[in-house]
Amino acid sequence: MSKFDQKYEPVIGLEVHAQLLTETKLFCSCSTKFGNSPNSNICPICLGHPGVLPVLNKKAVEFAVMMGISTNCKINRHSIFARKNYFYPDLPKGYQISQYEEPLCENGFITITGKDGTEKNIRIKRIHLEEDAGKSIHNKYDSTLIDVNRCGVPLIEIVTEPDISSPEEAYLYLMKIKQIVLYLEICDGNMEEGSLRCDANISVRLKGESKLGTKTEIKNMNSFRNVERALDYEIERQINSLEDGEEIIQQTLLWNADTDQAYPMRTKEEEHDYRYFPDPDLTPLFINDEWYNEIKNSIPELPDIRLKRFIDFYSLPQYDAEILTQDKSIADYYEMVAKNSKEYKLVSNWIMVDVMSVLNSKNITIKEFTVKPEYLSKLINLISDNVISNKIAKEVFQIMLENNQDPDVIVKEKNLIQISDEKVIIEIVNRVMESNPDQLNEYLSGKDKVVGFFVGQIMKLTKGKANPQLVNKILIEQLNNKKNNL
Ligand code: ADP
Ligand code: ZN
Ligand code: MG
Numbered sequence: 001m002s003k004f005d006q007k008y009e010p011v012i013g014l015e016v017h018a019q020l021l022t023e024t025k026l027f028c029s030c031s032t033k034f035g036n037s038p039n040s041n042i043c044p045i046c047l048g049h050p051g052v053l054p055v056l057n058k059k060a061v062e063f064a065v066m067m068g069i070s071t072n073c074k075i076n077r078h079s080i081f082a083r084k085n086y087f088y089p090d091l092p093k094g095y096q097i098s099q100y101e102e103p104l105c106e107n108g109f110i111t112i113t114g115k116d117g118t119e120k121n122i123r124i125k126r127i128h129l130e131e132d133a134g135k136s137i138h139n140k141y142d143s144t145l146i147d148v149n150r151c152g153v154p155l156i157e158i159v160t161e162p163d164i165s166s167p168e169e170a171y172l173y174l175m176k177i178k179q180i181v182l183y184l185e186i187c188d189g190n191m192e193e194g195s196l197r198c199d200a201n202i203s204v205r206l207k208g209e210s211k212l213g214t215k216t217e218i219k220n221m222n223s224f225r226n227v228e229r230a231l232d233y234e235i236e237r238q239i240n241s242l243e244d245g246e247e248i249i250q251q252t253l254l255w256n257a258d259t260d261q262a263y264p265m266r267t268k269e270e271e272h273d274y275r276y277f278p279d280p281d282l283t284p285l286f287i288n289d290e291w292y293n294e295i296k297n298s299i300p301e302l303p304d305i306r307l308k309r310f311i312d313f314y315s316l317p318q319y320d321a322e323i324l325t326q327d328k329s330i331a332d333y334y335e336m337v338a339k340n341s342k343e344y345k346l347v348s349n350w351i352m353v354d355v356m357s358v359l360n361s362k363n364i365t366i367k368e369f370t371v372k373p374e375y376l377s378k379l380i381n382l383i384s385d386n387v388i389s390n391k392i393a394k395e396v397f398q399i400m401l402e403n404n405q406d407p408d409v410i411v412k413e414k415n416l417i418q419i420s421d422e423k424v425i426i427e428i429v430n431r432v433m434e435s436n437p438d439q440l441n442e443y444l445s446g447k448d449k450v451v452g453f454f455v456g457q458i459m460k461l462t463k464g465k466a467n468p469q470l471v472n473k474i475l476i477e478q479l480n481n482k483k484n485n486l
Contacts (some may be wrong), residue, residue, distance in 0.1 A: 008204045008242070010235045011212060012164035016177055017155045018187040019132065019195040020063045025152035026131045027054030027097065027282075032154070034193070038147035046131075046152030048093025053281055056081075060154040061104070061285065063186040064129045065295045067156055068105030070180050070302055071124050075292065079104045081129075081282045085275045090134035090146050098130035098157075100276040104285070110180070111304065112172040122173050123161040130155050162201070162212060167231035174198060174224045179303050183328045191223055198227055203248070204238045213238075214248040218262050221255045230255040234262055306331060314344040323352055329366045330356075336373035343384050350380055354397060371400050379407040387411065388418050391464050420467045422474065425458075428466065429478045432457045443479055444486065451475065 025032055028045035045052045068075050082100035105127035113119050132155050134148035158177065164170050178196060181187040188195050198221060203213035218234060221227045238248055253262035287295075301309070303325055310321035310331070325331045330351070338347045355376075359369060379396060382388045388396065388411055396410050411417055419425060432454055433440050439450045458471050 007207060008239050009207050010165060010167075010231070011162045011203050011205060011215075012166075012170055012231060013162040013201040013215075014158075014160050014164065014170060014173060015199040015201070016158045016174070017132075017197040017199075018067075018158065018177070018181055018189075020060050020154040020156060020186055021188060022057055022059045022063070022154055024057060026057050026060050026129070026154035027152055030152065036149060038145070038149060041149040042151070047148065048095075054097065054279075056282065056285065057154060060129060061287075062295050062298070063154075063184070064104050064127060064156045065287065065292070066184050066186060066299055067158070067181065068108065068127050069296055069299060070184060071105075071108040071110050071127070071158070073105035073108030073124060073127060075105055075287065076102060077287045077292070078102065078284055079128075080284045081279045082276045083279050084130075086273075088133060089144070090136045090148065090151075092134070092148060092151065096131055096133060097279055097282070099128035103128035110173070110176050112169060112176055114168075114172065120163075120169070122163045122169075125159045125161050127156055127158045130157055162203075167228040167235070170200065170231055171224055171228045174227060178224075179326065183300060183303055185328075194222070200227055200231055200234075202231060202234050202238070204235060204242065214250050216248065216251055216253055218253045218255050219265070222257070226255060226257050229257075229260060230262055233260065237262075300328075303328075310334075314338060314348070316344060316348055320345070320348045320352060324348060327366070333366050333369075333373055337376045337380070340374060340377035341380050341384070343380065346380055346384065347377075350376065354394070358401065370404055371397075372404070375400060375404075375407055382407060382411060386418060386420060386467065388416055389464065389468055391468075392416050392418065395464075416465060418467050419462055419465050420470060422470065425466060425470050425474050426478065428458055428461060429454075429471070429475050432461065433478065433482070440479075440482070444483055451479070454479075 019032075022032060024030060025041075025046055028043050030041045030043050030046055033041065045054055065075055079099060079102045081097050083095040084098045084100070085095040087094060103126040106125070108124040108127070109121040110124065111119050111121050132150045132153040134146060134151045137145040137147060139145060160173070164173060174196075178189040178191075181196070182189045190196065191198070200218045200221070201215045202218065203215040205211065205213040216234060216238070218230045221230050234253070241248060249267065251267045252265045254265045255262050307321050307325045310316050310325055311318060314321075316324070324334045333355075334347065334351055337351065338344050341347055355366075355369065355371075358364075359366060379393055379400065382396075383390055383393050392411075396407050396416065399405060399410050399414075400407060419428075436454070436457065439453055443450045454475055455468075455471060458466055458475070459468075
């Protein structure tokens with residue numbers, strides 16, 4: 001990165017906002033649907049008209065608690081909501097309902113794994129519930145339009161301790177957060193569309209120094225890669241400033257992906273600028289044992305545990321298990337195929353190579369993939385049982401992609417069953433040797449390379465259906481017979 005790598009170390013803390021997949025908003029029954037016409041999903045509550053009363057969305061609380069448990073947080077059975085006051089054109093209420101003192105979840109951690117396999121815990125300071133603000137749309141006529149549909153949409157904010165030591169670690173942390181919310185099905189994880197948003201806090205200090213340096217905060221990064229890039233940029237800028245004898249100013253910066261630079265937006269507000277106070281319209285939130293256990297029991301197997309199980313139960317290499325469990329739906333698909341087959345590694349190969357390349361080339365998700373898991377199991381079993389060769393299986397797979405047919409039916413109808421009858425293969429081998437006397441003489445004079453030619457001819461004659469292992473074995477036997485009879 002820079003020539004001062006040995007002298008300084010970066011310190012990073014991330015604040016991630018995740019939009020929860022509830023049907024309705026956090027304190028009213030308006031729809032959270034994205035893309036409805038501007039200012040249509042609104043009511044007096046989310047607009048903060050005088051005299052209205054917010055009512056807390058139970059599902060949103062459950063989603064937040066699920067995230068807290070999944071990130072090893074302590075769940076505060078008693079928490080309160082606070083008003084965070086600030087003026088912003090897309091915040092008609094003039095305040096945002098959030099949690100300040102007594103957040104729902106505190107003191108957790110998640111584990112990230114580096115490329116070399118080293119694990120590191122990133123501590124989570126708090127996870128709280130809050131409502132989103134609206135959106136300002138700056139148009140080409142130099143005016144600004146306000147869409148308040150998003151006002152009141154439920155978010156969780158996940159705040160780390162300053163434990164992240166490099167842009168790569170920040171990237172791994174975000175990937176892990178995304179993976180967990182997708183496994184929990186509490187957020188769609190789409191950073192480009194703003195359902196996951198990240199603000200990065202960054203400072204640098206001399207290596208070995210324990211005091212934290214002055215931090216800046218970068219906003220407006222709409223992809224994980226941009227977070228990494230913005231951090232690289234800001235670390236270098238801060239180091240250069242310090243080397244020039246300048247002081248770091250605590251401020252908020254906006255990332256511009258077009259210029260690959262961050263620009264100052266404002267100097268940072270202090271906490272007291274927001275005039276936090278407990279929202280008088282909302283009672284404290286209590287979570288009793290019964291409700292807590294109900295939420296806890298609704299948590300599915302999490303990615304780290306599933307990864308370990310894939311390695312232990314299916315005897316898959318770490319690499320395969322990582323790829324297959326990255327996305328919950330792919331892992332589910334793998335298990336549905338594996339359930340009806342014995343060769344777990346072969347199933348893994350088919351999904352990692354053949355299925356995933358279809359997903360990539362068609363730009364679809366596994367949920368939109370048309371081949372039924374039962375049919376893929378059948379196809380793979382046809383290979384394991386030596387009914388068809390791997391090569392024929394690829395052809396059958398192409399047909400399955402087009403018409404969703406049962407592979408058993410395809411193999412029968414197209415007469416693709418592998419020829420494994422030794423007598424038949426011996427007969428074909430001899431026929432091929434007789435009709436190619438030149439190549440046969442080459443072999444007899446010591447040119448072993450022509451074996452490949454014969455295999456090719458046999459496969460051509462059988463339309464690829466001859467069992468390749470048997471062909472190789474019998475061909476060599478027959479050729480050697482000829483040699484010995486010379
Ligand atoms: P603020 O009052 O500016 O919101 P917080 O203490 O709430 O600051 O922390 C916000 C985020 O910034 C957290 O993720 C925290 O870990 C991180 N953070 C705090 N101080 C520093 C620092 N000096 N350098 C880097 N990150 C920091
Ligand atoms: Zn509303
Ligand atoms: Mg703060």
